[in-house]
Amino acid sequence: MAYRKQLTRLKAPYLKRILLDATKVEDLEKYPWNLPLFRGREFELEFTTPITIIVGENGTGKSTLLEAIGALAGYDEAGGGKGYRPVDHSIAIDKSGAALANTFRGHWLPKVTAGWFFRAESFYSVARYLDKAALEDPFGPPPPDFLSWSHGEGFIRFFEERCRRQGIYILDEPESALSPSRQIELLKMLRRMDQSGTAQVIMATHSPLLMACPGARLFRISRFGLDPTDFSDTDHFRMMRDFCTDPQSFMEEALRETDE
Ligand SMILES: Nc1ncnc2c1ncn2[C@@H]1O[C@H](COP(=O)(O)OP(=O)(O)OP(=O)(O)O)[C@@H](O)[C@H]1O
Numbered sequence: 001m002a003y004r005k006q007l008t009r010l011k012a013p014y015l016k017r018i019l020l021d022a023t024k025v026e027d028l029e030k031y032p033w034n035l036p037l038f039r040g041r042e043f044e045l046e047f048t049t050p051i052t053i054i055v056g057e058n059g060t061g062k063s064t065l066l067e068a069i070g071a072l073a074g075y076d077e078a079g080g081g082k083g084y085r086p087v088d089h090s091i092a093i094d095k096s097g098a099a100l101a102n103t104f105r106g107h108w109l110p111k112v113t114a115g116w117f118f119r120a121e122s123f124y125s126v127a128r129y130l131d132k133a134a135l136e137d138p139f140g141p142p143p144p145d146f147l148s149w150s151h152g153e154g155f156i157r158f159f160e161e162r163c164r165r166q167g168i169y170i171l172d173e174p175e176s177a178l179s180p181s182r183q184i185e186l187l188k189m190l191r192r193m194d195q196s197g198t199a200q201v202i203m204a205t206h207s208p209l210l211m212a213c214p215g216a217r218l219f220r221i222s223r224f225g226l227d228p229t230d231f232s233d234t235d236h237f238r239m240m241r242d243f244c245t246d247p248q249s250f251m252e253e254a255l256r257e258t259d260e
Pocket of ligand 1: 059
């Protein structure tokens, strides 16, 4: 691997805090500022550990928030690293993340723009883009060829290849193609990143396994906003615990129709 200069000797987390500057918002009633996450009180999120995990129901705004953090770091909303534009922006790329980022203030020590924004939904476009870029560089390494692996294998190889360097990594639902044992592989990688002190990870997940990542700080988005929580207090964990304790009763209760 080519020699890479250390960006800073300071330890992660590099992005210390983000806050919404309401004076920069044109219309608080418009998406994304009208999400419950940003309404009613001043939005602020402090990063005190190398790994921060964000959980919440579908539609609470996790991806929107990660897109904005990605934009603060200089990453494309479609995913990728700084200077990568893996998706054709002439076809429907939502710019809400960048618009939200323009109304955020980010406190960094120091500002780091190396790293990656991983989005499960754009993984194929990003992987194809990396192959194409490698093929066009006659002096570079061979194409990574992530797509010649199964969906989950490709994800893991991608994380192993991309997440070894110093930087800030934003992961949006990285579990989406991973079996439970592959999620454990991802957890091991997260632990190595945590212990290295040179990587900051901000991850949204629905996986109770990933939520239990040792050393990570967990926040839950609800209709009341964003609050610190413990993984054992999340709906995800409680539901899985109830299922594992008594699968049959759980199913009977969970599948009961309201008019029964
Ligand atoms: N361009 C848009 N215009 C208006 N509303 C939008 C737009 N994009 C997303 N939304 C809405 O904003 C809300 C938050 O979406 P977001 O994708 O951030 O949620 P999420 O927490 O990541 O959900 P999931 O867990 O399903 O990935 C959703 O209700 C969605 O319908």
